[in-house]
Amino acid sequence: MAQQDLSIGALGKMTGTKVETIRFYEKIGILPAPARTAGNYRSYGHDHVRRLTFVRRVRDLGFPLETVRAMLDLADQPDRPCGEVDALVLEQLHEVERKIADLERLREELDRLAHQCRRGGRMAECRIIEALSPHHEDGRCCP
Template structure:
């Protein structure tokens, strides 16, 4: 299949497919006599894996390591488990941060008076100290 077909089959931009090739996540495909890239089912499977891993939030280095480990099917899965566990910890940290952010924003919104923007606690909370937004 051509690069556009591979891209469409995996909901990936053509530029992204080329990027993954350039950085070594995807093997270079065979070329046709007209020098077009010709991808096979292994490229489709690998790109689908990459897309799924990226969709789950794995960084490119982690995806590279996951692919390296996946290429060794008889290897124990402890290394893959460690990468996934580290991602879970990262997600848990982000969730905690977002919960704190939500609580803070909820406090600010609930303190907002129904009056004018001048007395709005949301504007006050966002403004730098000493800034008078009416003075500009």
């Protein structure tokens, strides 16, 4: 099968994308509708491979679909300055840094909980369950 006449399965294999995802990207306009064969099967070409590979890379970097769409729109205008793409990348970098900070706080809390455990004890004495259970300020358990 030539690269200009790819089935949806072949496109998926080439790009590491599930068939359902390709159909979804077509439905929302991220990937243009392909030509159809005489038997009404989708027929993808080189531009689909290039575009889907780009989308996969951008998604792998954690960009949301609306940003993918914006980047595709910008990429389709090669004479435009790239400042808007730079801004989108910086915005994503800040989001990743925020998530890393959240994960570091989560790790610290889990580490604190793990060190409260008295190995081999009974559930009634479990410090982790106690620490996770909601309590009133006077020590009574919340319903």
